[in-house]
Amino acid sequence: MEISLHLETYIEKHRYKYLALYHALRDAIMEGRLPGGTKLPSTRELADQYGLSRGSAALGYDMLVSEGYVLSEVGRGTFVAQAGPAPTAGGDAAAAPLALSRWGERLLELPPIPRSGGGKGPAGIDLGGGGMSMELFPYAEWRSAMTYAGRPGRRGYAARS
DSSP: OOOOOOHHHHHHHSSSHHHHHHHHHHHHHHTTSSOTTOEEOOHHHHHHHHTOOHHHHHHHHHHHHHTTSEEEETTTEEEEOOOSOOOOTTSOGGGSOOOOOHHHHHHHHSOOOOBSGGGTSOBSOOOOTTOSOGGGSOHHHHHHHHHHHTSTTSTTOOOOO
């Protein structure tokens, strides 16, 4: 299976071949030259076709998978996930569909994180001091670690004269 990419142009622009491959494939997908559902060649075939190492081809595919441009299915191959023009800077980015991985979809199903400080602070986890009961602090472990770190011959030990 062969696909037509103008890889030479991208190799001139990008320092590394895997980046050139990534940009060439991404642009072909975004311009619609590789429509959604198109099966892409294996990394071995792609490397042979364009004179790349298989590692460069795999890295280019991995980058596309991580950004949701292609889907990789064990035993089936790698397929274009979406196609079409990228949203423009003046366009409505919220209207553009966002392809999430299975992990991203699972995260959306989680309940929202409660607000810190009884709802008065910003959303998220309060990492400010003063929230922990000092009765729970592991003093024995802390003292042992500090004693170990302060022994002569240990890295970071400052000998006093």
